[in-house]
């Protein structure tokens with residue numbers, strides 16, 4: 155897409171969807187990795203729209219969907235920011251924040267373009283609803299919500315959803331039992347770490363592009379940095395061993411760029427409090443640059 159040369163950065167300082175705090179500083183950490191300078195060097199026309207700041211809860215108000223009022227309110231603002239960016243002919247790059255923010259960004263992309271594909275890169279499924287979730291943490295629910303599989307109250311500002319059959323999960327290695335059943339019932343294609351080990355990341359990415367681009371306007375990428383193995387990405391709230399290697403992660407982004415089908419991106423779950431000298435913030439920045447066309451040669 156030509157719009158990939160024109161991007162808007164939209165931060166959202168959300169950590170109310172996770173049980174460990176600190177991921178609200180993710181946008182700051184990614185910017186501190188010299189994001190702006192590097193975008194300029196790469197010839198990208200960028201704007202930075204600043205950060206959306208959620209209202210703070212007085213207390214945990216809903217055990218089944220913790221902090222849902224604040225999360226939904228902030229996501230409604232994110233939804234409108236992303237819509238505005240798309241109306242300006244620019245590509246939205248959303249910096250999280252925990253993954254609950256995807257319930258704000260993705261519905262806006264769906265609204266603007268119509269049918270879209272979705273690639274969800276994550277160690278986890280994020281396909282719970284309020285009754286299947288054991289924790290009540292809403293960062294485990296956005297994938298399900300944007301597919302119209304609930305919780306409906308997570309996306310009250312939209313009536314259009316992403317078709318789960320146009321969705322691919324990549325990197326799964328920690329999925330709850332009920333969640334796995336929900337993913338299967340919805341028709342989401344899941345490429346687990348085992349699948350990647352068996353056939354290699356490039357085959358997986360080609361399949362993912364094929365599934366998500368068929369009869370759609372393009373693809374939204376939702377990248378949770380916990381998809382990457384914790385040795386390389388220590389600054390995440392919910393690390394799971396044996397994830398994507400650095401080269402697998404970069405090749406994935408490079409191939410997505412080459413497809414010219416990417417419409418928009420979430421880069422989420424960078425937690426500076428748990429990080430080591432901003433390793434994970436730097437990685438998130440470099441992955442964004444790869445998706446926008448930076449190559450190693």
Ligand SMILES: [Mn+2]
Nearest residue numbers: 253276280378
């Ligand atoms: Mn996630």
